[in-house]
Amino acid sequence: MTTRTGELSPAETTDPKNWTNKLRGRIEGLVPPGQALPARQPVYVASWIYVFGVLTLSSLVVVVASGCVLALGGSAWWHVSSLGHYTNSVHLWSVEMTFGFMVVHLWGKFWMAAWRGKRALTWITGIMLFGISIGTSFTGFLSQSNFDSQWIGGQAKDGLNSIGAGAFFNVLNPGQMLMWHVVLLPLAVGALTLVHIILVRRHGVVPPLDAKLEG
Amino acid sequence: MSALSMVAGAPGKYIAWGVIQISVTNLTIICVMIVLFILALVVPFPTHEDEQSEHEGRSR
Numbered sequence: 001m002t003t004r005t006g007e008l009s010p011a012e013t014t015d016p017k018n019w020t021n022k023l024r025g026r027i028e029g030l031v032p033p034g035q036a037l038p039a040r041q042p043v044y045v046a047s048w049i050y051v052f053g054v055l056t057l058s059s060l061v062v063v064v065a066s067g068c069v070l071a072l073g074g075s076a077w078w079h080v081s082s083l084g085h086y087t088n089s090v091h092l093w094s095v096e097m098t099f100g101f102m103v104v105h106l107w108g109k110f111w112m113a114a115w116r117g118k119r120a121l122t123w124i125t126g127i128m129l130f131g132i133s134i135g136t137s138f139t140g141f142l143s144q145s146n147f148d149s150q151w152i153g154g155q156a157k158d159g160l161n162s163i164g165a166g167a168f169f170n171v172l173n174p175g176q177m178l179m180w181h182v183v184l185l186p187l188a189v190g191a192l193t194l195v196h197i198i199l200v201r202r203h204g205v206v207p208p209l210d211a212k213l214e215g
Numbered sequence: 216m217s218a219l220s221m222v223a224g225a226p227g228k229y230i231a232w233g234v235i236q237i238s239v240t241n242l243t244i245i246c247v248m249i250v251l252f253i254l255a256l257v258v259p260f261p262t263h264e265d266e267q268s269e270h271e272g273r274s275r
Contacts, residue, residue: 046260047255047256047260048254048255048260049252049255049256051255052255100244100248100251103248104248104251104252104255107252108252108255
């Protein structure tokens with residue numbers, strides 16, 4: 001029952017059969033209370049090696065933002081406009097920074113054995129993100145609409161066909177590769193990034209191997 | 216042709232070592248990343264305690 005002021009009755013807000021209540025409960029239980037955006041971290045987090053995850057995320061935001069601007073002008077815009085060329089360069093170099101930071105983040109977490117303490121899924125989603133990000137960047141190279149993208153497509157199809165992957169997609173089809181680059185793969189990267197961050201906040205950042213933990 | 220496009224069109228320099236072949240540019244980037252990784256491990260991270268001790272040092 002809804003009151004005149006729009007407030008829900010107590011029975012409606014706590015009814016366990018109500019799917020909205022169930023969904024809210026699951027969302028609220030994703031991370032422990034206060035851990036979604038914590039203001040304080042354990043003392044061992046005061047190290048530069050812990051900065052590279054958030055640097056990867058920050059540069060990914062620039063990648064997506066510059067990609068959205070490029071989408072306004074289309075894939076050939078950067079050939080005919082100085083603003084388009086500049087935006088394309090921002091897109092390229094933010095991708096380079098993303099991968100550079102991501103690899104240092106990966107090295108740091110590998111040598112820290114970051115899958116410890118029930119963090120296996122965090123590690124697995126990170127590795128999946130690395131792989132899908134490579135695919136996303138490769139389809140970007142195929143979407144340059146120039147001779148370089150033609151040459152890369154010609155080389156890639158031989159390798160992909162040799163393992164049978166050419167049955168599922170065609171790297172010589174620029175329209176298909178552009179759609180994969182701007183829709184399918186960014187959606188996968190975005191969704192996995194969200195899951196990865198939720199898992200990090202759920203289990204906390206991994207302590208160093210020699211850290212003495214309280215309790 | 217502008218100087219910039221000539222540089223962009225120049226063939227890359229490669230280092231060959233047995234079956235391994237890598238461009239000088241890629242090798243340089245990998246070396247810079249390894250240096251960055253080592254620096255991230257050894258360079259001390261600024262903390263609030265450092266800032267507090269710095270303030271106390273100035274006030275004396």
